[in-house]
Amino acid sequence: MQTDVRGLRLTTSSAAAAQHIDAAVTDFLDYSVGASANLKKALDEDPSFALALCFRAYFMMMLEMRSVLPRIKQTIDELEQRLSSLTRREQLHVAALKAWSEGDIIKACSAWEVIITEHPHDILAMKLHHTLSFYMGQSQVMRSVLAGAIDEWNDATPGYSYVQGMYAYALEECAEYAEAERWGRAAAAGNPGDLWAIHSVAHVLEMQERTKEGLAWLPYTPAQWAQKNPFKAHVWWHGALFAMAEGDTDRVLSIYDNELTSVNTDNYVDVSNQGALLKRLELMGVDVGERWSNLAAFSKKRINDHMLPFRDIHFGLCLAGDGDLEAARQHIGSMRTFAAGKSGWQAESMNRIAVPLCEAIVLAAEGHADKAAELLWPIRHDFARIGGSNAQRDLFAQILCDAAVRGNKHAIARSLLAERVKARPDRKDNWTAYADVLASLGETKLAEGARGRAAKAAHAGA
Numbered sequence: 317m318q319t320d321v322r323g324l325r326l327t328t329s330s331a332a333a334a335q336h337i338d339a340a341v342t343d344f345l346d347y348s349v350g351a352s353a354n355l356k357k358a359l360d361e362d363p364s365f366a367l368a369l370c371f372r373a374y375f376m377m378m379l380e381m382r383s384v385l386p387r388i389k390q391t392i393d394e395l396e397q398r399l400s401s402l403t404r405r406e407q408l409h410v411a412a413l414k415a416w417s418e419g420d421i422i423k424a425c426s427a428w429e430v431i432i433t434e435h436p437h438d439i440l441a442m443k444l445h446h447t448l449s450f451y452m453g454q455s456q457v458m459r460s461v462l463a464g465a466i467d468e469w470n471d472a473t474p475g476y477s478y479v480q481g482m483y484a485y486a487l488e489e490c491a492e493y494a495e496a497e498r499w500g501r502a503a504a505a506g507n508p509g510d511l512w513a514i515h516s517v518a519h520v521l522e523m524q525e526r527t528k529e530g531l532a533w534l535p536y537t538p539a540q541w542a543q544k545n546p547f548k549a550h551v552w553w554h555g556a557l558f559a560m561a562e563g564d565t566d567r568v569l570s571i572y573d574n575e576l577t578s579v580n581t582d583n584y585v586d587v588s589n590q591g592a593l594l595k596r597l598e599l600m601g602v603d604v605g606e607r608w609s610n611l612a613a614f615s616k617k618r619i620n621d622h623m624l625p626f627r628d629i630h631f632g633l634c635l636a637g638d639g640d641l642e643a644a645r646q647h648i649g650s651m652r653t654f655a656a657g658k659s660g661w662q663a664e665s666m667n668r669i670a671v672p673l674c675e676a677i678v679l680a681a682e683g684h685a686d687k688a689a690e691l692l693w694p695i696r697h698d699f700a701r702i703g704g705s706n707a708q709r710d711l712f713a714q715i716l717c718d719a720a721v722r723g724n725k726h727a728i729a730r731s732l733l734a735e736r737v738k739a740r741p742d743r744k745d746n747w748t749a750y751a752d753v754l755a756s757l758g759e760t761k762l763a764e765g766a767r768g769r770a771a772k773a774a775h776a777g778a
């Protein structure tokens with residue numbers, strides 16, 4: 317029996333294996349490319365090291381590809397045969413892995429929650445719970461679990477900054493921006509390489525429309541982040557949003573072409589970040605050229621995967637963005653089939669939100685913006701159920717707004733834009749669209765007021 321760097325028991329007799337898994341966990345939390353290599357070293361030292369086998373399977377799950385599931389099942393079968401020889405914490409990791417691989421993310425999170433409650437220093441369970449809760453849009457859960465554990469940490473606990481960064485993000489998603497910024501900046505000061513902490517502060521700056529501060533916060537180049545894993549593209553995506561708000565669409569396209577696409581590999585095409593950015597540019601009236609085609613080609617291969625509703629929506633977005641509406645319809649059909657007759661978060665999120673969102677995107681692309689608006693309007697308060705961040709989901713609010721405006725659903729558009737200018741009071745595009753809608757409804761005075769606000773707005777964008 318060995319222990320990890322935070323004193324948690326590990327079922328292995330190899331001290332070297334324990335050290336390698338510590339390094340792998342650190343790399344995982346740090347979004348460094350070395351995590352897999354360190355994990356391999358741990359398993360080379362002790363091929364039966366249960367937590368390392370579990371961690372390797374977690375990594376495979378993070379690829380979000382159905383094709384890896386048989387291999388993960390093999391690992392689970394092997395571990396289940398010797399569960400009694402493992403610690404309770406390791407047994408719970410196996411249970412979490414099994415639930416996740418079977419598509420029951422809530423059950424997986426429950427197992428990680430038990431681990432965190434009993435072992436608040438299990439940072440692997442913490443990070444996985446945080447990530448998967450984020451995938452489900454469960455901001456309050458993220459915050460609650462971290463709030464319950466963070467007092468057990470301090471500067472002397474290895475990896476404290478990662479916990480601070482996670483807590484910062486959870487607070488930000490719960491709109492507690494001042495506290496989120498305080499925790500996020502402390503985390504980034506403690507570990508300048510912690511992308512999640514950097515990202516948490518970027519979210520605060522995004523939600524508070526502090527775009528110039530945002531651009532200054534994210535000056536990182538591909539060379540500086542050469543050793544970071546593909547998550548760095550998402551942080552660059554935030555930089556692109558700040559540039560977009562400043563109206564600098566050339567800079568946005570440059571970030572797309574140079575930073576975002578710099579992380580592409582054969583097995584990783586960044587559909588969510590890239591597709592979302594292209595769609596936002598199009599909603600601003602920018603011609604994105606042929607950039608959809610690569611994303612659509614990749615999305616076409618994933619039509620039947622359905623690992624996450626959030627990802628499925630982006631596959632649909634990219635297929636429709638490229639004009640391949642037949643493939644987009646095929647994808648929607650496959651989503652329906654996948655979720656039919658099933659219960660649980662994944663199926664419900666798919667049926668209630670992801671399918672209508674994809675339908676609306678296709679309807680709008682076919683020229684039926686009015687029908688798209690009608691489809692999205694009743695479900696708009698439930699967009700959080702597809703997961704992702706508030707900033708990411710704002711794209712779907714923008715798509716609804718655009719559909720209502722283009723589909724001449726004036727009353728809906730007025731309501732949406734009235735809400736939007738309050739949430740984003742310094743965005744010229746919002747005020748201009750609001751003024752146009754008010755004018756269409758004959759509300760001249762309010763329209764004049766909105767036009768006046770548009771003229772004074774510090775930022776472009778929506």
Ligand SMILES: [Fe+2]
Pocket residue numbers: 515519550554705707
């Ligand atoms: Fe983000």
